[in-house]
Amino acid sequence: MGNPLVTLTPSLPKSPLSLEVNGERVECLIAPQKTLLEVLREDLQLTGTKHGCELGECGTCTVLVDGVPILSCLELGVACENRSVTTVEGLAAGAELHPLQQAFAELGAAQCGYCTPGILLTAKALLEENPAPARPEIVSALGGNLCRCTGYVKIYEAVELAAARMRGEAAGTGARESLWPLIGRTARTRDFQVVGTPRPRIDGVAKVTGQTRFADDLILPRMLWCKLLRSPHPHARIVRIDTSRAAALPGVHAVVTGADFPIPFGVLPVSQDEHALCPDVVRFIGDPVAAVAARDEDIAAEACRLIDVTYEPLTTIGSVDDAVTTPAPSSTIMRTAATCTSRSTSSLATWKAASRRPT
Numbered sequence: 001m002g003n004p005l006v007t008l009t010p011s012l013p014k015s016p017l018s019l020e021v022n023g024e025r026v027e028c029l030i031a032p033q034k035t036l037l038e039v040l041r042e043d044l045q046l047t048g049t050k051h052g053c054e055l056g057e058c059g060t061c062t063v064l065v066d067g068v069p070i071l072s073c074l075e076l077g078v079a080c081e082n083r084s085v086t087t088v089e090g091l092a093a094g095a096e097l098h099p100l101q102q103a104f105a106e107l108g109a110a111q112c113g114y115c116t117p118g119i120l121l122t123a124k125a126l127l128e129e130n131p132a133p134a135r136p137e138i139v140s141a142l143g144g145n146l147c148r149c150t151g152y153v154k155i156y157e158a159v160e161l162a163a164a165r166m167r168g169e170a171a172g173t174g175a176r177e178s179l180w181p182l183i184g185r186t187a188r189t190r191d192f193q194v195v196g197t198p199r200p201r202i203d204g205v206a207k208v209t210g211q212t213r214f215a216d217d218l219i220l221p222r223m224l225w226c227k228l229l230r231s232p233h234p235h236a237r238i239v240r241i242d243t244s245r246a247a248a249l250p251g252v253h254a255v256v257t258g259a260d261f262p263i264p265f266g267v268l269p270v271s272q273d274e275h276a277l278c279p280d281v282v283r284f285i286g287d288p289v290a291a292v293a294a295r296d297e298d299i300a301a302e303a304c305r306l307i308d309v310t311y312e313p314l315t316t317i318g319s320v321d322d323a324v325t326t327p328a329p330s331s332t333i334m335r336t337a338a339t340c341t342s343r344s345t346s347s348l349a350t351w352k353a354a355s356r357r358p359t
């Protein structure tokens with residue numbers, strides 16, 4: 001018998017969906033609130049389409065719908081009824097890679113490979129519309145696809161090489177010398193065997209075909225869903241957290257808070273002040289304060305909603321100048337400065353001065 005005070009928000013009934021994916025007709029039943037990204041990854045197990053920001057900002061989730069690149073994290077699955085969807089798994093023709101995949105693998109343009117599927121599909125749409133794009137046109141077309149590895153030059157070169165091959169103007173695979181004029185390498189770099197020379201990566205083909213498995217792609221038997229409860233305040237003290245209602249929800253396996261992770265950590269010696277979950281003071285909107293593991297995503301989300309947190313809002317320090325003039329604990333100054341250092345070296349100098357003052 002469950003707790004009578006705790007009820008799970010009923011899930012919406014599933015909707016039938018019929019669409020074409022990579023040339024094959026697919027019929028499935030999906031939760032109507034699911035995005036196309038979720039339908040592809042969770043219902044159809046096409047995990048080549050990657051889950052990045054889920055906010056329409058990174059382009060990682062790009063697929064083609066009726067030939068047009070769209071952000072699948074912003075499109076509802078049900079909106080794709082009877083439409084044609086192309087994902088990275090549908091780019092190759094059997095064992096034969098698409099020229100874009102071939103060029104990306106050959107030139108080492110896929111580094112970690114997380115952004116690669118989205119970039120390949122955006123580039124495919126570009127080359128179908130413009131078979132001979134100039135470099136600025138490639139840069140512009142790929143402007144919405146962010147690469148966290150920052151390897152854009154190789155990406156642009158790979159698109160140029162694929163375009164040249166598709167126009168019949170470049171040698172096929174393996175004729176590496178023929179690539180030089182196409183990818184703008186100088187005579188000087190041409191003299192070296194390795195330095196300045198594109199090298200195919202050992203796992204390049206897996207990365208350009210969507211076969212590489214990242215942690216988010218793993219599906220294991222009896223896997224649980226985890227959701228985080230995040231702070232709505234930029235700066236506040238956690239006065240109390242009551243997780244009892246969340247923990248009592250059927251299907252919830254665990255609810256943890258900062259009290260369960262008392263040992264701080266940090267990548268750098270100067271920042272050994274991080275916690276997996278906030279134990280006391282939240283320092284930005286979105287700082288995680290509790291985590292739930294549950295049988296499914298809906299239950300995990302409902303459990304987060306049932307966690308009762310009482311906050312005491314604190315002064316907000318939004319700039320290095322504010323940090324200098326406002327009395328604050330040194331850890332707060334350091335966090336503020338860490339956010340600002342990439343923007344301004346003068347701000348960094350100001351922070352250094354501020355961090356030396358007695359607190």
Ligand code: FES
Nearest residue numbers: 052053054059073
């Ligand atoms: S995951 Fe869709 S834009 Fe980032």
Ligand code: FES
Nearest residue numbers: 112115147148149
């Ligand atoms: S290759 Fe790593 S994110 Fe682009």
